[in-house]
Each structure stands twice: as structure tokens, then as C-alpha cells.
Amino acid sequence: MEKIVCTCILTLFCVKFALSRLDGLKTVESYMNICMLGKYHKSSPSPEKGLVSKFCSPWAVRSCCTEETALDIHVNSAWLNFDWNHCGQLSSRCREYFIMDSCFYSCSPNVGPWLVEDVRKIRKERFKNVPLCEKVCDNWYEACKDDLTCTDEWAKNFNWSTGINTCPHGSACRKFSEVFQNKASTFCEKVFGSFKVVPEDPNGGGNCFHLWFDPRHPNPNEAVARRRASEILNVEYKVVQGSESNNGHNKAVQLDSRSTFVVSMVVFTAVLADYVK
Numbered sequence: 202m203e204k205i206v207c208t209c210i211l212t213l214f215c216v217k218f219a220l221s222r223l224d225g226l227k228t229v230e231s232y233m234n235i236c237m238l239g240k241y242h243k244s245s246p247s248p249e250k251g252l253v254s255k256f257c258s259p260w261a262v263r264s265c266c267t268e269e270t271a272l273d274i275h276v277n278s279a280w281l282n283f284d285w286n287h288c289g290q291l292s293s294r295c296r297e298y299f300i301m302d303s304c305f306y307s308c309s310p311n312v313g314p315w316l317v318e319d320v321r322k323i324r325k326e327r328f329k330n331v332p333l334c335e336k337v338c339d340n341w342y343e344a345c346k347d348d349l350t351c352t353d354e355w356a357k358n359f360n361w362s363t364g365i366n367t368c369p370h371g372s373a374c375r376k377f378s379e380v381f382q383n384k385a386s387t388f389c390e391k392v393f394g395s396f397k398v399v400p401e402d403p404n405g406g407g408n409c410f411h412l413w414f415d416p417r418h419p420n421p422n423e424a425v426a427r428r429r430a431s432e433i434l435n436v437e438y439k440v441v442q443g444s445e446s447n448n449g450h451n452k453a454v455q456l457d458s459r460s461t462f463v464v465s466m467v468v469f470t471a472v473l474a475d476y477v478k
């Protein structure tokens with residue numbers, strides 16, 4: 202009996218261990234070259250020359266989304282079956298910010314250090330506590346504060362029984378300003394539960410993300426991600442100019458998680474053999 206319990210626990214442990222590719226990230230470059238594990242994300246960032254749609258175009262140099270996804274975000278008012286207009290039509294200014302956010306979510310190659318596991322049909326990972334610059338959040342909130350919604354946590358509270366999000370029973374449509382208690386950071390952090398609002402370092406240290414930037418300029422978020430990856434790995438942060446190259450580090454990551462899997466299976470088999478005996 203004890204052996205069965207022991208084997209079960211070990212099996213669960215091995216399976217969990219083998220499946221978490223995030224545990225295999227051991228270098229700053231591996232954090233830089235990873236996209237969210239999801240149905241609508243590429244497996245790793247690479248150039249997308251055709252990424253011309255306005256709000257996704259900054260990511261053309263190194264992108265986690267395809268051209269099709271980028272276009273869909275701009276033209277489809279129910280992208281991923283999400284009805285933005287669940288309380289009447291969103292204002293175009295507010296809608297633009299949500300398009301920007303969707304582009305960031307789908308295309309940004311810089312969220313590696315903030316990925317955590319998730320269990321959904323369309324994705325197995327999500328990002329959490331991604332540092333969003335306070336100014337960016339303030340502008341987004343300003344654009345939306347007079348628009349209407351019926352719940353503060355869009356990732357959790359909607360009724361999906363019809364296949365598209367509708368307001369849950371008993372939750373009336375109210376202004377964003379009321380739903381989010383007049384606070385920009387409450388809005389940015391709660392609405393999808395993925396951001397943490399932080400004031401931008403006045404010395405330009407690159408401590409927070411921009412949702413959008415002028416595509417003619419280099420991606421300001423690269424340094425933010427590199428810094429965080431260095432922190433996680435406890436290695437010295439190195440400034441890298443024009444870090445657009447995608448060298449063979451993905452292969453290293455895959456190998457790493459594969460060897461973890463093999464080791465886990467060997468242990469599992471050994472225990473099982475012992476148990477059967």
C-alpha cells in the first residue's frame with residue numbers, strides 16, 4: 202500500500218517535472234527566445250516582415266505572433282470569441298488600447314521571464330505580474346474610463362455558456378471608472394490579471410514595459426526582459442545593443458527539458474520495477 206502511494210506521488214511529480222518547460226530555462230538568452238505556449242503564438246520569436254497592421258507593427262523585427270493573428274486582432278471585433286462590446290460599443294480610443302494590448306499579448310517576444318503555467322484550451326501558459334509603466338496604464342485608463350463594462354476581472358467573471366462572453370447575472374453595466382474604483386492601476390492589474398503597474402525609473406533603467414512604441418525605434422522592452430531574466434538566474438545584467446538575433450538557444454532549452462524527462466522516466470521505471478517485484 203505504501204509503495205503504491207509512493208509510486209503515485211513520484212509519477213505525478215515526474216509528469217509535472219517533465220512537462221514544465223519553464224524549469225528548463227537556464228540562460229538569459231533562453232528567456233529572451235521564448236513565446237507563450239499557446240495555440241495562437243509562434244513557438245519562438247522571429248521576424249515578421251509583413252506585420253504592418255498599426256498596433257502590432259512594432260513587433261515586426263522579432264515577433265511571437267504571425268501576420269494572420271496580427272490582422273485578425275485589428276479587424277475582428279470578437280477576436281478569440283471575446284466580445285469587447287459586451288456593454289455596448291467601446292469608444293474607438295478605448296478599443297485602440299485593447300488592440301494594442303492584444304498585440305502586446307500575442308506578439309511581444311519579451312514576456313519569457315513572467316510566464317507561468319496555465320490550463321486553458323487556447324494556451325498552457327500565461328504571464329503574470331508583467332511590469333507595465335505607470336504612464337502607459339494611466340493613458341489606457343483615461344481612454345476607457347467613461348466606457349462601460351459589467352465586471353472587473355475579464356479573465357474570470359464572464360458567462361461563457363453561449364461560447365462568447367456575456368455579463369453574468371446580476372452584474373449591471375457601469376462605467377470603467379466605477380467598476381475599477383477610479384484607479385488606473387486597479388484597472389490595468391485586474392482587467393486581465395497579468396500586469397503589475399510600476400513607475401518608470403527616471404534614470405531610464407528600463408524597468409517597465411510599453412504596450413506600443415514607434416516601430417522605427419528599437420524595442421525598449423528588450424532591456425526590461427533581459428534585466429529580469431538576469432535577476433531570476435542571479436547573473437550579472439549585461440546591456441546588449443540590438444539584440445535581435447535569434448541564435449540556437451531554443452535548441453538548448455528543448456534538450457534541457459528532454460533530458461529532465463528522460464531522467465524522470467528512468468527513476469519512475471526503477472521504482473515501478475521495484476514495486477512489481
Ligand SMILES: *[C@@H]1O[C@H](CO)[C@@H](O)[C@H](O)[C@H]1NC(C)=O
Binds near residue numbers: 361
Ligand atoms: C449564463 O448564461 C446562460 C445563457 O444565457 C444562462 O442561462 C445562465 O443563467 C447564465 N449564468 C450566469 C451565472 O449568469
